Amino acid sequence: MTTIEAPILDDETNPIHRREIKSFVRREGRTTPAQERALNSLLPIYGIDYCQEQQLDLAHIFGNNNPVWLEIGFGMGHSLATMAEMMPQINFLGIEVHRPGVGSLLNAVQEKNLTNIRVMSHDAVEVLKNMIPENSLARLLLFFPDPWHKTRHHKRRIVQPEFMSLIASRLSTDGAFHAATDWEPYAQWMMEVLEAHTDYHNPAGAGSFAIKPDYRPETKFERRGQRLGHGVWDLIYLKR
Numbered sequence: 001m002t003t004i005e006a007p008i009l010d011d012e013t014n015p016i017h018r019r020e021i022k023s024f025v026r027r028e029g030r031t032t033p034a035q036e037r038a039l040n041s042l043l044p045i046y047g048i049d050y051c052q053e054q055q056l057d058l059a060h061i062f063g064n065n066n067p068v069w070l071e072i073g074f075g076m077g078h079s080l081a082t083m084a085e086m087m088p089q090i091n092f093l094g095i096e097v098h099r100p101g102v103g104s105l106l107n108a109v110q111e112k113n114l115t116n117i118r119v120m121s122h123d124a125v126e127v128l129k130n131m132i133p134e135n136s137l138a139r140l141l142l143f144f145p146d147p148w149h150k151t152r153h154h155k156r157r158i159v160q161p162e163f164m165s166l167i168a169s170r171l172s173t174d175g176a177f178h179a180a181t182d183w184e185p186y187a188q189w190m191m192e193v194l195e196a197h198t199d200y201h202n203p204a205g206a207g208s209f210a211i212k213p214d215y216r217p218e219t220k221f222e223r224r225g226q227r228l229g230h231g232v233w234d235l236i237y238l239k240r
Helices: 033-041 058-062 078-086 099-112 124-130 151-156 161-170 184-196 220-227
Strands: 015-017 068-072 091-095 117-120 137-143 171-181 233-239
Touching: 033 099, 058 091, 068 078, 078 091, 078 099, 078 117, 099 117, 124 161, 137 161, 161 171, 161 184, 171 184, 184 233
Parallel strands: 068 091, 068 137, 091 117, 137 171
Antiparallel strands: 171 233
């Protein structure tokens, strides 16, 4: 899940100390031996170290000029690996701070012999700000971010106007932002933010959700939710 940290408050309105915005809350689980081996042996091959002073040369990193799709918070990496396998003509950069998830994806990269994936294990906001060049991404993916259900936690949601401005600056002309969520109130929240943002337009029509595109794999969690009658909402907005 991709989340955002909130400021520390001395009451409901006055910040005592505002933390740097983060795209996550770290919740480390147990790393399996296979995941640990992948982190040790494959991360040096497919991983990119965070460096605040150096923007990425994406064509050099991937060895071609194919479009780059960036996914924030890829979880265990199943969807990202599936997309990379289905679309070898696309380069994928995945960002995830959860070490077991990074190890899981790296194992899938090796098993599927994928050459079009690179991985970063760092805060996505800092990566976007300091390492991703402007106008360099064809698509940014945000699938099932933490909805922060309680009203007092809504400020922790990653989809905020400032964050969407940052993403827009990194998208190429006609680049796209694609989010998906199974929490309808959060879907409505994201739509309100995006509809009000001057850097985006909705090709499905104002106030309309997108039809799920074929490239987004269904997760086991999503299929289980559908059997229980739960919905999933996709939002795809193009950069103006």
